Amino acid sequence: MIFKEKQVQENLNSAVDSKISTSKIERLRVCTLSDKMQELLLRQLKHELQNHNIYRTFANFFGTQGLAVLEEYYRLRAEEEKLHHDWIANYLNECDAVYSYPEIPAVKYELNDNIVPFQLTVDKEIETTMLIYEMVDLAQEEKDWRTWKWLMGDDNESGRLVAEQIEEETISRTALDIAESDGSWLRKEKSIMNAYKNDND
Numbered sequence: 001m002i003f004k005e006k007q008v009q010e011n012l013n014s015a016v017d018s019k020i021s022t023s024k025i026e027r028l029r030v031c032t033l034s035d036k037m038q039e040l041l042l043r044q045l046k047h048e049l050q051n052h053n054i055y056r057t058f059a060n061f062f063g064t065q066g067l068a069v070l071e072e073y074y075r076l077r078a079e080e081e082k083l084h085h086d087w088i089a090n091y092l093n094e095c096d097a098v099y100s101y102p103e104i105p106a107v108k109y110e111l112n113d114n115i116v117p118f119q120l121t122v123d124k125e126i127e128t129t130m131l132i133y134e135m136v137d138l139a140q141e142e143k144d145w146r147t148w149k150w151l152m153g154d155d156n157e158s159g160r161l162v163a164e165q166i167e168e169e170t171i172s173r174t175a176l177d178i179a180e181s182d183g184s185w186l187r188k189e190k191s192i193m194n195a196y197k198n199d200n201d
């Protein structure tokens, strides 16, 4: 009987030992994120900053035409991109990930039509959704439940990337619908801002 209990204990010990390798524990002491997850988070940080710069460019495009409401709309959208960047930068720090800021590509769109920025915004947001979903997939694959919980969270302070992204994509599609409808831009810009504000209340 005593021998049996000893055997069970030994089996349990070896089962625990075999599941988590020493090298993994040593790596997790330095940073809680895998190299791949750090890479994707840094890619996202860069992407959010790039979106910020794109939306600021659109704000300039509309502002210089005297469409002050659309200028403000894109300024606010840019602020949100900066916030998403902050969430990621803070999360990387929290996880002890060491990184340097990547180069942000210049904005090189030809803006020759008022509808183009709205089309580009929808495309950008779809791309952003796909990039965020790749991080969710990886977190699940790696059983990195801390990152998974952070991605799926609903906290304006620490982050709510997935939930926020659903909202961003939806408002971008609504804004494009309004932009493509008939009517003067002075009327349409007010409708776009109303849709945006109601979404954010």
Ligand SMILES: [Fe+2]
Residues within 6 Å of the ligand: 048, 051, 080, 081, 084, 128, 168
């Ligand atoms: Fe974003």
